[in-house]
Amino acid sequence: xxxxAPSIRCEVTLTRAEVENLLERISxxxxxxxxxxxxxxxxxxxxxxxxPNHMDTLKxxxxxIVNEGDDECIQVGRKVLEVLSQSxxxxxxxxxxxxxxxxxxxxxxxxxxxxxxxxxxDIPSYVTLIGMGCDEEAIEIIREDNxxxxxxxxxxxxxxxxxxxxxxxxxxxxxxxxxxxxxxxVIAKVGGYKNPKKAPPKGKKVAIxxxxxxxxxxxxxxxxxxxxxxxxxxxxxxxxxxxxxIPRYRLPREVIDREVDMIRELGVExxxxxxxxxxxxIENLKDQGFEAILIAIGAHGSYKLNIPGEDDFPQVIxxxxxxxxxxxxxxxxxxxxxxxxxxxxxxxxxxxxxxRLGCSKVTIVYRRSRAEMPAHEEEVLQAEEEGVEFLxxxxxxxxxxxxxxxxxxxxxxxxxxPPDERGKRKPIPVEGSEYDLPxxxxxxxxxxxxxxxxxxxxxxxxxxxxxxIQVNTVTMETSIxxxxxxxxxxxxxxxxxEAIGAGKRAADAIDRYLQGLPLPKRPPVPVRRRxxxxxxxxxxxxxxxxxxxxxxxxxxxxKTTFQQVELGYSEEEARxxxxxxxxxxxxKRCGKCVEVCRDRMxxxxxxxxxxxxxxxxxxxxxxxxxxCILCGSCAYNxxxxxxxxxxxxxxxxxxxxxxxxNRLRLExxxxxxxxxxxxxxxxxxxNRIKDLPKSIxxxxxxxxxxxxxxxxxxxxxxxx
Numbered sequence: 188x189x190x191x192a193p194s195i196r197c198e199v200t201l202t203r204a205e206v207e208n209l210l211e212r213i214s215x216x217x218x219x220x221x222x223x224x225x226x227x228x229x230x231x232x233x234x235x236x237x238x239p240n241h242m243d244t245l246k247x248x249x250x251x252i253v254n255e256g257d258d259e260c261i262q263v264g265r266k267v268l269e270v271l272s273q274s275x276x277x278x279x280x281x282x283x284x285x286x287x288x289x290x291x292x293x294x295x296x297x298x299x300x301x302x303x304x305x306x307x308x309d310i311p312s313y314v315t316l317i318g319m320g321c322d323e324e325a326i327e328i329i330r331e332d333n334x335x336x337x338x339x340x341x342x343x344x345x346x347x348x349x350x351x352x353x354x355x356x357x358x359x360x361x362x363x364x365x366x367x368x369x370x371x372x373v374i375a376k377v378g379g380y381k382n383p384k385k386a387p388p389k390g391k392k393v394a395i396x397x398x399x400x401x402x403x404x405x406x407x408x409x410x411x412x413x414x415x416x417x418x419x420x421x422x423x424x425x426x427x428x429x430x431x432x433i434p435r436y437r438l439p440r441e442v443i444d445r446e447v448d449m450i451r452e453l454g455v456e457x458x459x460x461x462x463x464x465x466x467x468x469i470e471n472l473k474d475q476g477f478e479a480i481l482i483a484i485g486a487h488g489s490y491k492l493n494i495p496g497e498d499d500f501p502q503v504i505x506x507x508x509x510x511x512x513x514x515x516x517x518x519x520x521x522x523x524x525x526x527x528x529x530x531x532x533x534x535x536x537x538x539x540x541x542x543r544l545g546c547s548k549v550t551i552v553y554r555r556s557r558a559e560m561p562a563h564e565e566e567v568l569q570a571e572e573e574g575v576e577f578l579x580x581x582x583x584x585x586x587x588x589x590x591x592x593x594x595x596x597x598x599x600x601x602x603x604x605p606p607d608e609r610g611k612r613k614p615i616p617v618e619g620s621e622y623d624l625p626x627x628x629x630x631x632x633x634x635x636x637x638x639x640x641x642x643x644x645x646x647x648x649x650x651x652x653x654x655x656i657q658v659n660t661v662t663m664e665t666s667i668x669x670x671x672x673x674x675x676x677x678x679x680x681x682x683x684x685e686a687i688g689a690g691k692r693a694a695d696a697i698d699r700y701l702q703g704l705p706l707p708k709r710p711p712v713p714v715r716r717r718x719x720x721x722x723x724x725x726x727x728x729x730x731x732x733x734x735x736x737x738x739x740x741x742x743x744x745x746k747t748t749f750q751q752v753e754l755g756y757s758e759e760e761a762r763x764x765x766x767x768x769x770x771x772x773x774x775k776r777c778g779k780c781v782e783v784c785r786d787r788m789x790x791x792x793x794x795x796x797x798x799x800x801x802x803x804x805x806x807x808x809x810x811x812x813x814x815c816i817l818c819g820s821c822a823y824n825x826x827x828x829x830x831x832x833x834x835x836x837x838x839x840x841x842x843x844x845x846x847x848x849n850r851l852r853l854e855x856x857x858x859x860x861x862x863x864x865x866x867x868x869x870x871x872x873x874n875r876i877k878d879l880p881k882s883i884x885x886x887x888x889x890x891x892x893x894x895x896x897x898x899x900x901x902x903x904x905x906x907x
Contacts, residue, residue: 197291198274199281202267203229209263218260221252225267233292235715237282245278246271276709285715290775293826297713298771300347300362305688307713308332310347310362311772313369315719318765322369326380328716329366333687334407334450335400335429337374337442340367341753342433344563344682352771355797356806358734360768361756368761380449386413391701394419394477396463399427400683401674402483403450404690405697410453412698417477418455421462423515427485428675429683431511432533434540435749440514464641469670479669479697482642482656483690486635486675487511492528496586497631502593503586506537506632513540522628524548526596528583529632530560535567537630538575542746550576550624552583554601554614569739573746578624582616586629595623635680645670655679662706663693671697715772721845724766726808729846732767735760769797770844774829780821780843788820811848816868817841839865856889863889 206226213219228245231237245267253264271278281287287295288302300310309328316325329336343363351359373380393409395402398420406416424430426443451457461467463484472480489505497503502522506529509521525546527538530553541549551570553560556579560567571577580601588594600620603612637654649657649666656665656672663671673693674686681689692711699706724732738754739745745752756764778798785791792814794804817839819832833840834853841849851865863869869887 195289197233197287197289198270198277199229199233199287200289200291202270203233205266206263209259209266213257213259213263215257215260218252218257221248222260222263224248225263232278232281233287234294235281235285235292239282241282242271242275242278276707280709280712283714284712285718286712288712293775293777295715296775296827297715299350299352300360300771301713301715303346303350304332304713305346305682305685306333306691307688307711308347309714309716309772311768311770312715312717312719314360314362314365314765314768315722315770317365317369318722318762318768319719320762322372323377323381325369326373327383329369330380330383331716332691332714333684334404335446335683335687336366336380337370337446338400338429338438339684339687340364340370341442341751342429342438343684346684352769352776352797353767361734361764364737364756365761365764367753368756368758371755372758374445379445382449382452383411385411385453388415389413389701391415391479392417392475392477393479393481393697393701394472394475395481395483396420397427397481397483397485397674397676398422398425398457398459399483399485399674400429400686401485401690401693402427402481403447404687405481405483405673405694406455407450407453408691408694409697410450410455412694414698414701416455417458419458419461419463419467421460423460425457425459428487431514432507432536433683434510434536434543435514436539436543436745436752437536439751462640464644468641468644470644479671479701481663481693481697482665482670482672482676483674483686483693484637484640484676485686486637486680488636488638489631490634490636492583492631492633494583494585496588496593500586500588500591500593500629502588502628504628504630506533506630507635509537509630510540513544518544520544520546521630522546522593522626524626525550525628525630526624526626527551527630527632529553529634530555530562531632531634532562532566533635534632535562535570535575537632539570539573541630542573542575543749545747546628548576549574550578550626552578552581552596552598552624554580554582555612556580556603559603559612569745569752572742580614582614584621587623593627593629594625596626596629598622598624635675637676637679653679659706661692661708661710662696662700663689664696664700664706669700671700718772721770721773721842722766722768723842723845723847725847726811728766729808732763734767735764770829773827774844775827777826779824779826780830783820783824788818790814790816790818792816793821808843808846808848811841812850815841815849816871817849817851817865818868818871834862836862854887856892857887858892858895859889861889861891863887 210222213222225248228241231241249264249267252260285295286297290296298311313325313328326336340363345363347362348359353360392415395406395418398418402418406418410416425447429443489507525541527534534551538549538551582599582601584597584599586593587597600617601614602617604615606612647667651657656676658665658672658677663673665672671693673689675681696706735756740750740752776798781793781795781798784793792811794807794810796804796806822830822832830843837853839851839853853862854866854869856863
């Protein structure tokens with residue numbers, strides 16, 4: 188109801204509609220039987236009931252009626268075969284993933300959080316499991332799509348929370364924090380995760396160049412599929428930018444080590460301190476018997492400021508180099524007064540690291556306003572708390588100094604111009620506003636680039652104008668057969684979770700390539716891992732539960748140590764937070780319940796504004812009981828059983844995804860004792876019956892007893 192119609196319709200739904208229309212013109216009994224069977228199979232696929240053999244059965248039926256049917260029947264068979272030849276992956280995806288990305292198939296409509304996750308995690312399922320206290324099962328579900336639950340529980344940019352439907356009521360579910368809670372708890376309890384069972388060895392080898400999140404993710408899934416995997420990296424440690432680009436106070440090294448060790452346990456071999464172009468080449472790898480190669484080297488280079496003085500002083504360093512040195516245990520203070528140029532997360536990381544190294548003054552210089560900063564607001568706030576200062580609308584002009592030492596950063600004030608076609612406002616220098624900022628170190632953090640070391644030897648490898656490798660965006664295959672690429676080397680600098688998603692897609696494509704299967708033509712659809720029972724909660728509790736505040740390390744400790752800043756949730760906080768989830772994997776927010784209650788029954792008892800933006804009200808589950816007569820019309824019209832009405836001998840209860848909305852005592856027939864619904868519902872229905880004969884005695888009667896009492900009421904009384 189609040190969602191716009193999908194721009195791309197589902198081939199399963201469209202095919203079913205066409206077959207149903209053609210069925211009306213078929214009169215031959217045998218042909219009609221075959222077409223009805225095809226409709227049943229299509230219903231199974233669109234409702235998540237289909238098994239792998241459904242596709243073979245569907246093709247077999249279509250071929251049968253093409254060969255044996257009359258003209259109308261042949262038309263159906265040809266139509267089905269034509270659709271399957273063009274879009275078989277869509278049908279197969281419905282069967283394997285239990286998801287329909289277009290939202291046409293009601294039962295298979297994915298939750299917004301799952302669709303927003305670059306790795307496609309089944310978020311509603313693992314959040315529900317955490318609420319149930321089943322942390323190990325939650326981690327198992329997470330690792331089906333992401334081998335780094337603890338890493339992402341600490342540093343994920345959580346795009347899932349941006350689209351979380353609960354955020355339309357109050358605040359989004361703390362999805363990232365719940366993932367981190369479950370991962371830490373499982374590690375503490377059993378010492379590690381339980382790796383899935385590996386497939387039998389396939390006798391084929393894959394080389395992965397780059398031990399960052401994309402490369403390690405691909406290694407994990409390829410190892411599970413039975414391939415011999417070797418990961419090669421120039422650094423002395425595995426983890427890539429997770430290890431040398433993210434400070435320890437955000438992501439402790441032992442967290443990465445623990446999760447990388449679980450990949451090692453699958454038999455993945457690591458060759459560290461091995462640089463492509465210096466120690467080996469792509470041809471060397473092919474000569475060693477590697478049948479597929481994945482390039483996942485990341486973006487470890489930095490853009491230059493291109494201002495005078497940048498190359499004249501050793502105290503001008505890139506944030507990437509600075510963070511790498513600190514991560515590899517070089518804790519040398521870069522200077523007393525430091526200017527960090529940039530406004531992204533890397534700039535914030537560099538500034539907060541300087542604070543911990545003992546720099547007396549750290550200033551972030553950014554050419555736009557605070558509102559335009561790409562850094563996450565929570566990181567900016569923590570930086571301010573730790574003493575980092577900010578200079579906005581400030582453009583660096585030159586770096587000045589003498590005797591090989593930086594002394595000043597010459598700056599120019601700016602104002603923001605009008606938005607361009609992309610909505611960005613360009614900084615416009617203010618003439619005559621130059622001034623000097625006294626500093627003895629400048630750290631640049633204005634962007635990262637791919638360093639193509641060892642890849643320039645491949646003349647057939649195509650590059651984009653941005654200095655990244657060109658690939659088929661679905662298969663991750665480069666212009667060289669058998670060579671794939673994923674992560675920052677393809678997209679440019681991205682997030683950990685985006686790299687994980689890319690690594691997972693690359694692993695699937697490499698698997699298909701090595702098996703000789705056709706590579707996919709469409710991006711993969713997120714997989715619905717489970718559809719778990721609802722967490723039962725009252726309406727008042729659902730409304731009163733609040734997202735817990737994160738616990739942080741004391742300010743003084745934060746500024747002087749690299750201890751982890753975020754301390755996580757308590758068990759009680761985590762379990763309660765999971766109960767706030769609206770279970771959007773079941774409820775598709777179609778608004779049919781609101782429509783039938785408001786427009787047909789004329790009761791308007793469902794104040795659920797997150798269903799219907801055209802009739803805005805304040806969402807309040809606890810107010811449903813004020814008007815609800817428990818007629819059950821909302822539940823009977825719900826396509827996904829999100830709205831449910833259940834009866835005991837004494838009560839009728841209405842709930843939505845486990846949240847109890849109303850509970851009323853049942854009335855019983857005065858004659859036979861059959862339940863006839865709550866009194867308010869019974870009276871409501873009586874009031875809607877016009878011209879009720881006055882001779883009818885005042886009594887609560889079920890339909891059967893009412894018919895016995897009066898022939899006149901036989902067609903008037905509702906079935907209660």
